[in-house]
Structure formats: structure tokens, C-alpha cells
Amino acid sequence: MPGFVESRDEHGEKTVVVEPSRLVEACEYLRGDGFNFLADISAADYLGWGERGVAGYIGTAAGRDLNRPGSQGLERLPEPKPKRFAMNYHLLAIPDGRRVRVKVWLDDGEPVPSVVSVWPTADWHEREVLDLMGIAIEGHPNPTRIILEDDWEGHPLRKDYPIGGEPVRFSGEE
């Protein structure tokens, strides 16, 4: 598969990490393999990942270490991520039902090529990513904001963008 970096299997789902420069070739390869349906394009911002200690498996019966008092379950830091942004393409093969997630790691400012030529449905998904996350999409036929106003400044889903809104009176936030 062109541009392949690594692949993992978790929770019954297969994730394939691909180089951004060879993304379109990889997608065409997968479409030829039967993945004719692009379900979703999700971008995630990992700024600030791993700065706080987090629990391992405290939500389930297995995996809690009762013999480490005082640890409060903060056993380890989460696995560090290679770059700040991840673009996830969720693919589905329609008659067979196979699913795969194609992941691309990007730095701030690094553009990703558009897959509109492979699956036309990517048009609006990519516009939403560039609107709300600010990831530049190269080769998109209509790279304009879609959900926010055209003159909005900033990209709200980034972790350094404030939640906004008003302080709630008498709640101590003012």
C-alpha cells in the first residue's frame, strides 16, 4: 500500500497510518480494494495531550491496582502523539462491511491533499475541517468556510481557542 507507515488494531477497529504526501494514492488503492464509501473525515487536535496524568483502566473491574494506595490510579501518562493534528478518514466497503480508519499526522500549518477526486463526498467534510480546525487542504475545489461566517477569525475546535460564551452569574466564574 503506498505511503504506509504503520497499522494497529484496537477495540476491533483497524487504523492505518499513512504519509500525508501519499494520501491520495493510498486512498485510490483502498478504493480499488473495495472501500467505496467514505463515512467521515474527523480531525483531532492533540495540543496539551499528556500534560496531566491520567488513569489506566480505572473504569473497569480489571486493571485497577488496589495495592498501590495513594496512586489514585494515575499510573501512567497517555501515549504521546507524533504531531499536533490527526486527520482520520473512516472508510467502509459497502457490500462486505469492512471498516478501516486511515490516519494522517500533521503539524500546525502543514497542508493535507484533498481526496475529493477519490470520493466526491469529501468536499464538505474537508471544508468543515478547514473551517473548524484550520488544517489547510490542498487541491480542494472550493476551500471556503462552511459552518461559520466567512469573516470569522480563528478555528474554534482547536484546543487553544477559548470556549467563549458568558460567565454564569453567581457561579464564581465572574
Next chain:
Amino acid sequence: MAIASERPRIYEGTRIPSPVPTMLQVPEELRGSEDLLQVNFGPNHPSTHGVLRLVVDLHGETVVGLRAVIGYLHTGFEKNMEQKTWWKAITYPERIDYVSFQNNELVFVLAIEKLLGLEVPEKATWMRMCLAELNRIHSHLVWLGTAALELGAISMFWYCFRERDQILDLSELVGGTRMHTRYFQAGGLAEDIPRGFFPEARKFVDWMPKAVDDYEAILDQNEIWLERTKRVGLLSADDAIALGQSGPVLRGSGVEWDLRKAQPYLAYDQVEFRVPTYPNGDVWDRYKVHMDEMRESTRIVGQCLDRLEGMEGEPWIADDRKVVLPPREELHTSMESLIHHFKIVTEGYRVPEGEVYVAVESPRGELGCYVVSDGGPRPWRVKFRAPSFVALEATATCMSDALVADMIAIVGSLDTVMGEVDR
């Protein structure tokens, strides 16, 4: 592939416009023509489903240019959910697709449970299925009422909303409020099923097929309805898959794809139902898919009630006290329960690190939820794959050679809910 190859294709080749697949652009020969009129539909318009704005170029009555502008209901769900704990964040997804609220809750709760590796008791699974199917009927009723209203069949609105109120009464019986019940929790249901639910639900299940027969009696033979929906808004199977369509739009174009059968979740593999598929890819076929789905959902609800009536006294939520609130009686006697309750409500339970994509078959198509957890009490990233967002992308393709009046029928048949589109 379950596409009937012996039937003639809906149209040859592809009608997806280029270079922009989601925008119809005025052809070269008409640009600058005096007969070209640009009209703005919405965002406040009686017949767009919510706040959708369509900028339409008309050449006479034919639509030659179409551009959809969305974002008028953007609520910032995904960012808001990152600020709340997992337990509190469950109230948010319901309001995304406000017409099929149970399905939104369901997909988010299923994603949390997948990350936690939590096992849900059978009673909860069957009740979730029952409520999700009731919600599917509810969503189709609202769709039918409003779509028919827009095409002029105003009386359908009153009949559909009569049944819809019956479903909401059932919902209120179970969850305490008509819409947005927040009844699904990570681990099962928030509370036990009240005993009065079963007789009331049975009455509804007995009445509903007759109601669907009534609707079909009004619309199926109606000359105007047939003229306005047959051969209008054609979408071939290949174009539908390329455009990411799912749900009734895809099944109306001849592709038999339903997540409940292909990748069953909850207990869909243990109930009997058909997946209605129609081959012609026009508005009429999508309407028939919706009507048949209402009947099939009523069958599923009947089967769920049969199973649930035998499960009286079984647990309705998982037993894991680190995630699930303890029963209130225990709070008076057990110190550990009190501490668990306190920790879950204030700090929130922690979901292990990982990322998950869960998809369910909402009444509009594949509703997906992509969740990234950092192991903490709050979601790191939640993204909802909204089927209406994708359905609107297909508007331009369906609208090739359509008249203005057809535009209303087509946008109606795509069954969009703007809350989902804009999130």
C-alpha cells in the same frame, strides 16, 4: 452487491457536477443571460427543513445553479462536550439531531461503552432497541408530516402529529419528558421500565400499522403527489455511494445496505424485520422506503415488547460501580456507595485511553460517533458523522434538470435536520 443488475440503470454515467461536486454551477452559455435570476431561499423559509439557505440560479423555472449555505444553527456541540464530564456530556448529543434524539444518545453511549469495555445487561439492550425503533417511527412521522406539508398535502401534518404525540406520551412514561429524555446511560438505562409502559406500548403497536395504511390511502393514489414525486430527484446507486449517502436515500436508489442487518448492534440480529429497498432512485421511492420502514419498526417494537415482558425484575444497568451510579436506597446504608456516587457526579468516571468510531442506523442513515479519550474524566474529542450533512451534498446531483417546485420535493425527500448538519 444487492443492486438488481437486471433492472435498467437509473441514468447512465454520473451526474455529480464538477469541479465542485456539491454545487451546481450555471453553464457557460447562460452566464450573463437576461433570463437568469438569482433567488435566495431562506434561512427563514416555510419549506426548508429548518434553517437551510439555498442560493438558486433560475433560468425561467429550471434550476441551473444551486449552492447550499449552512451554518445557521451551529451550536458548537463538539467543543462544549469537551468541557463536560462523560456523564454530563450525554445530554448534548440528543439535541444534535433533535428529531431522532434517542439514536444520538445511543451512538454516544455505545461509543463510551466500547471504550470502557462495559457489558450491558440484556434488558437494557432490548429496551434501547425498543426506544430506538419508536424513535425511528417518530422521526419518519415528523418527516412525512413536514414533507407532505411542503408539497401541499397539508392534512398529513395533522394525522402524523397525532401518532407522534402518542409516541411522545410513551417516551414521557418511560423517561419523564417527551423529547431529549437522557434515558440511556453508559451501562444501561437510567431507571427501570415502569410497569404501565407495556400495555400502552401494545396499544400503540396495534394501532400504528392501521395509521400507516391511512397515510398511504391518502397519498399513494393521489395524482398530484404522484406527479410531484415520481421521476423527480434521480440519484443512481453509484452516485449515491460516491456521495456518501446512506439510509433511505441509499435504499431508495436500489442499494440494500442497512447497518442493522449488515453490522448489527444491540440485539438487531435477534429480531425479524425486512429492509425495504426500491430501485428507481426518485423521491417516490424514498417516500416508500420511509413508509415501509415505519411498518418494519412497528414489528420490531412488538418483538421487543414480547421479550421485555419476560424480563421483569432483571437489572437494567451494569453493575460496575466505578461507572454507574449506585441505586439510591444504598446511599443510606453503604459508605462506599456514597463515595462512588460523589466521585461519579463531581469528578466523573474515567474512560480508558483510546479512540473509537461507532455507527448506528439512524432514521436518516449512518450516524457515526468518533470519540477520542485521553483516559480522563472528559472526552478529548467527539465528532458526530451526521447523515443529513452528507445528504445535503447530494442536492446538487439530484437537482440536474429540475424545476423550482421539484427542489422543495427533493430537499424534503433527503430528510435533513439542520441541527445535525450544523452541529
Next chain:
Amino acid sequence: MPVERLPGVQTGKTPEEIEEEVRRGVLLTSLDRAVGWARKQSMWPATFGLACCAIEMMSTGAGQYDLSRWGMELFRGSPRQADLLIVSGRVAHKMAAPLRQIYDQMLEPKWVIAMGACASSGGMFNNYAVLQGVDKIVAVDIHVPGCPPRPEALVEGIVRLQEKIKAGVPPAYEIRGVAS
């Protein structure tokens, strides 16, 4: 006979204007009352359904909780023909401009009901995208709480609005002295 006003109501009028009105009021009060009765009996709402509350508003207009009992079954598509704007649903900042435009197109006297928590105060969405209460851009007469409010709750809001009109309370833009 003095002009009937609810106690404590502030109007944007000077003492001289009020005096003048009291002098004229003796003749006009019964006419005022008749006009108030006529206005409240057949208010025409404008279609402004945005989100979940819109579905409950449609339900309120449908058969079981019939709005035509209060003269309001006729939802007008054009704001020029409407008296009442029921803002039902969350108002995004992008939608605020069209909302104000619709409100401006309505003719006086006009009333606004902010239906639901999101229209009254932004609701559960205290963030960058949602307008924190529609009373930031239009003058609201009645706020109906709920998420979404039951049809009966919306009906209670409408009935209270009708009682206000019957009692002679001027519409909210007059009370607050803002542009209508």
C-alpha cells in the same frame, strides 16, 4: 376612569406625556380594552422554528394541543403579516442577523416569545457559537422555560401574553424604549 396599567410598569414616557394620556384616557379606555381584546384573540405567529423547540411548537399547533383554540393556527410565512414571533430554538450568531431582519420587517404592534432555554438565555450552550439569549437583539415579552418546553408550557406562555395584552401592557419594545 383612570388608565389601567399594571403597577410598577415603566414606560419610556415623560410625566407630561403620561398626564396628557391620563386626560385622554377617560375617553379611550374602553376603546383600548376593545382593541386589546381584538389583538389578543387573533395573533398570527410568524414561522421561526429553529431547532428542537420548533418541533414542540409544531406539536402545539397540531391536533392534540391545538393552538387554534387561542386563534393562532395560522402561522404566516411572511413576517409582514405576522404579529407574534415565537423564537423556538438556539440562535447561532450567524442566524442572529436574519432574526433581527425578520423582527424589523414585522409591523407594530408586535410581540416576541422566547421559547425554551436556548432562546431565553443560551441554554446549555454557553459557548462561542450560540447567542446567549435572544433578548440581546430583540425585545422579548415572554420567556418560556424548558428544554424543550412541553406544549402545555408554551400554551401557558401564550395565555400569559394574552392576559398581558388584555390588561393593556404595551409590547416589550415600548416598555424598554428600544427600537422596534
